[in-house]
Amino acid sequence: MPETRQGITIAGNILVDIVKMIEKFPEKSMLVHITESVRAVGGCVPNTSINIAKIDPDMRLKALGKVGSDDNGRFVVSEMEKYGIDISGVKVAEGKETSYDDVMTEKSTGARTFFLSCGINHEFGIEDIDIDALDCKIFHAGYILLMDALDAEDEEYGTKMARLLKMVSDKGIKTSVDVVSEDSERYKEKIIPALKYCDYTIINEIESCKVTGLSPRKKDGSVHVENIKRTMEVFMEYGVREKVIVHCCEAGFLLDKSGEFVVVPSLKLPRGYIKGSVGAGDSFAAACLYGIDKGFDNKKLLEFASAAAACNLAASDSVSGMKNRKEIEAMCNTFERVTL
Numbered sequence: 001m002p003e004t005r006q007g008i009t010i011a012g013n014i015l016v017d018i019v020k021m022i023e024k025f026p027e028k029s030m031l032v033h034i035t036e037s038v039r040a041v042g043g044c045v046p047n048t049s050i051n052i053a054k055i056d057p058d059m060r061l062k063a064l065g066k067v068g069s070d071d072n073g074r075f076v077v078s079e080m081e082k083y084g085i086d087i088s089g090v091k092v093a094e095g096k097e098t099s100y101d102d103v104m105t106e107k108s109t110g111a112r113t114f115f116l117s118c119g120i121n122h123e124f125g126i127e128d129i130d131i132d133a134l135d136c137k138i139f140h141a142g143y144i145l146l147m148d149a150l151d152a153e154d155e156e157y158g159t160k161m162a163r164l165l166k167m168v169s170d171k172g173i174k175t176s177v178d179v180v181s182e183d184s185e186r187y188k189e190k191i192i193p194a195l196k197y198c199d200y201t202i203i204n205e206i207e208s209c210k211v212t213g214l215s216p217r218k219k220d221g222s223v224h225v226e227n228i229k230r231t232m233e234v235f236m237e238y239g240v241r242e243k244v245i246v247h248c249c250e251a252g253f254l255l256d257k258s259g260e261f262v263v264v265p266s267l268k269l270p271r272g273y274i275k276g277s278v279g280a281g282d283s284f285a286a287a288c289l290y291g292i293d294k295g296f297d298n299k300k301l302l303e304f305a306s307a308a309a310a311c312n313l314a315a316s317d318s319v320s321g322m323k324n325r326k327e328i329e330a331m332c333n334t335f336e337r338v339t340l
Contacts, residue, residue: 004129005173007060008289009136010049011129012150013121013143013180014065014090016072017042021107021279037105039072040278040317041079042101043121044142044178045090047282048289049317053083054322055290055308062136064089066124073098091128096120101279105316108273118148123299125149126164131171138200140289142178144190151190158193165197174242174292176200177283179207187211196239200292202285203247216248221338223250229261243292245302247299247309248285250338252302264302265337267310279318284309287328307331322323 021036025187041050045065052059063085067073069092076098081087099119105112124147141161145151150161157163165175175198179191187210195201201208205216205228212234214227232244246253254262287308291301307328315321323331 003320005135005137005213007062007136008049008062008138008140008293009062009089009134010045010054011064011089011139011141012045012124013043013099013146014045014063014067014076015043015101015116015119015121016040016076017103017317019103019105019276021105021276021316025104025111025113036316038317039075040105040319041076042103042279042318043099043142044282046076046080048140048142048178048286049080049085050083050319051265051279051283051286051308051312051322052290053085054319055287055325055328057084057324059290060086060087060136061291062086062205064129066091066093066128066256068092068096068119068120069094069201070098072100089129091124093120093123096123105276108131112276112278118146121146122148126160126167129164131167134169134171134173135169136173138174138176138289138293139312140166140176140178140285141165144177144194145182145184145186151186154193159190161190162193162197164195169197169199170326171272174199176202176289176313178281181206191325192238195235198240199242200288201235202245202247202288204281205246208232208246211235223248225263225340227251228253229255232261237258243298245280245288245305247305251340252284252306254298254302256298260298262298262302263340264306265301265340266306267331267335268338269310269313269335274313275321276316277313278316280309280312282318283312283322286322290325303332304328306325310335
């Protein structure tokens with residue numbers, strides 16, 4: 001890898017979250033009051049890049065994606081630019097709508113449900129990326145299952161996402177992917193082709209286990225560590241080159257190419273701490289990407305990522321809760337960890 005190559009490029013999903021706080025999720029056809037509504041950035045690209053920028057303002061970051069020529073598009077691009085992120089790779093589609101979702105968040109638990117309007121995201125494809133101009137160390141793409149053009153079939157590589165990752169890998173750039181959680185049977189079809197061109201995967205327990213068909217939880221609801229580990233091994237068998245990272249509410253898991261398997265339980269947060277969980281996965285991924293770039297060992301990587309995710313939980317949106325590196329590292333020593 002050329003010594004001049006540095007920083008992280010985040011490509012893919014860009015949207016605006018309209019975060020709406022509710023007292024509880026209602027039964028079907030019943031009414032519930034919205035107590036607060038906030039517009040915030042959303043999607044893999046803004047969430048991950050802004051969180052990394054807040055961890056380390058000196059990190060070189062570039063965003064790649066598509067927005068519409070509307071107020072939401074101007075808002076999300078300006079928010080990224082505010083944090084020093086290079087937004088020259090974000091295309092503006094005239095007359096089109098920026099993707100957005102209504103995020104219904106239960107006030108007492110932070111649990112959330114998303115109602116998505118796909119907007120221009122479904123058109124973002126390989127042709128929107130100047131691959132020859134990429135000069136980053138790590139290229140992170142997300143989310144698989146939420147970008148129609150990149151999820152589309154490719155005769156040679158299986159999916160257009162797989163083709164993109166191959167093209168980026170051929171430049172000597174490390175590649176990483178994230179996935180969105182959806183209720184479908186598309187996981188194997190859309191994720192497996194990309195894995196052989198990934199150096200890292202950073203996804204949750206539901207998304208990863210949908211690929212193998214193994215349950216991430218036991219009958220009593222506890223985490224099924226053995227099934228998660230086996231799923232990660234399968235990801236390596238499908239071609240992931242460096243690290244498979246899986247996260248859930250209770251822990252982070254990492255399997256690397258040497259066969260080292262590390263489990264780090266999540267921080268035990270006090271009652272009332274959690275204000276929302278929008279973007280918690282992206283916060284975890286942002287910290288992982290940062291730690292990989294900085295050469296953290298596997299245990300430190302998961303500890304740091306779990307603390308970053310805990311920072312995220314203190315705010316209702318996806319980026320306001322993130323702290324800088326020193327504050328995140330201090331979080332690791334502030335709370336005990338849960339017992340698996």
